Amino acid sequence: xxxxxxxxxxxxxxxxxxxxxxxxxxxxxxxxxxxxxxxxxxxxxxxxxxxxxxxxxxxxxxxxxxxxxxxxxxxxxxxxxxxxxxxxxxxxxxxxxxxxxxxxxxxxxxxxxxxxxxxxxxxxxxxxxxxxxxxxxxxxxxxxxxxxxxxxxxxxxxxxxxxxxxxxxxxxxxxxxxxxxxxxxxxxxxxxxxxxxxxxxxxxxxxxxxxxxxxxxxxxxxxxxxxxxxxxxxxxxxxxxxxxxxxxxxxxxxxxxxxxxxxxxxxxxxxxxxxxxxxxxxxxxxx
Ligand code: AMP
Ligand code: MG
Numbered sequence: 001x002x003x004x005x006x007x008x009x010x011x012x013x014x015x016x017x018x019x020x021x022x023x024x025x026x027x028x029x030x031x032x033x034x035x036x037x038x039x040x041x042x043x044x045x046x047x048x049x050x051x052x053x054x055x056x057x058x059x060x061x062x063x064x065x066x067x068x069x070x071x072x073x074x075x076x077x078x079x080x081x082x083x084x085x086x087x088x089x090x091x092x093x094x095x096x097x098x099x100x101x102x103x104x105x106x107x108x109x110x111x112x113x114x115x116x117x118x119x120x121x122x123x124x125x126x127x128x129x130x131x132x133x134x135x136x137x138x139x140x141x142x143x144x145x146x147x148x149x150x151x152x153x154x155x156x157x158x159x160x161x162x163x164x165x166x167x168x169x170x171x172x173x174x175x176x177x178x179x180x181x182x183x184x185x186x187x188x189x190x191x192x193x194x195x196x197x198x199x200x201x202x203x204x205x206x207x208x209x210x211x212x213x214x215x216x217x218x219x220x221x222x223x224x225x226x227x228x229x230x231x232x233x234x235x236x237x238x239x240x241x242x243x244x245x246x247x248x249x250x251x252x253x254x255x256x257x258x259x260x261x262x263x264x265x266x267x268x269x270x271x272x273x274x275x276x277x278x279x280x281x282x283x284x285x286x287x
Pocket of ligand 1: 070071072073107121124126127128150151152189190192202203
């Protein structure tokens with residue numbers, strides 16, 4: 001593990017201009033050297049590498065214990081940068097204009113000659129692209145100037161980290177630079193929409209099906225074939241403790257994850273006392 005940067009310093013660096021560019025410069029240098037960066041985004045923390053460097057991308061798969069058939073999302077700073085690595089259909093342009101920067105990932109045909117290496121795409125002729133909204137992620141992407149492959153920073157199969165401490169505990173050891181951007185505002189992974197044959201919802205997220213359908217019409221279901229969207233494996237987001245669903249309270253030794261009005265107590269963590277799904281999503285993984 002190399003350098004840590006605290007949120008206050010990082011945000012100071014963003015506002016103070018050239019003298020205090022420390023965290024962003026450290027991150028971009030590490031990426032250029034093929035090393036890994038713990039990168040906050042508004043969805044979850046990512047473990048980031050230069051998407052054009054197969055050795056660096058291999059290190060991401062290794063750090064996560066992620067099977068190499070499960071491709072990574074390429075993060076870029078702008079729609080123009082997305083067009084350099086992917087072919088954007090008219091529908092893709094509409095969704096990009098509406099939701100980027102933000103928690104929507106688009107699966108698109110790869111742009112011939114684009115920088116995202118085969119390994120980051122798991123050998124597919126498609127690429128998953130997103131423009132994140134977190135100011136620190138944007139600053140790093142703009143300064144780096146190329147696509148950054150960044151899956152969630154958890155070890156494969158575990159819940160995604162939504163705060164700095166959780167991210168450090170998962171893959172901090174493997175990162176050369178770790179940026180603390182505070183708790184993730186969305187707290188869930190990005191919504192993944194494939195625009196290959198017809199618009200298709202591969203993974204639900206903060207951007208809702210209804211919001212996407214309002215712009216591009218009905219979304220088809222994800223195909224049963226998990227190879228088309230390898231993130232939909234049966235075992236995914238597994239915490240270390242056993243989970244009992246539809247519980248109405250904690251039994252001895254349990255913690256009750258409540259939603260809506262519920263009794264308070266040391267054994268109760270309420271995802272959203274007000275019953276707000278957005279608030280609950282932001283708390284889910286950290287709880
Ligand atoms: P993560 O970065 O861990 O949040 O996971 C990225 C998600 O995007 C996973 O569900 C991947 O399977 C999915 N994904 C990435 N690239 C592609 C692609 N080219 N085609 C289909 N799904 C993809
Ligand atoms: Mg993940």
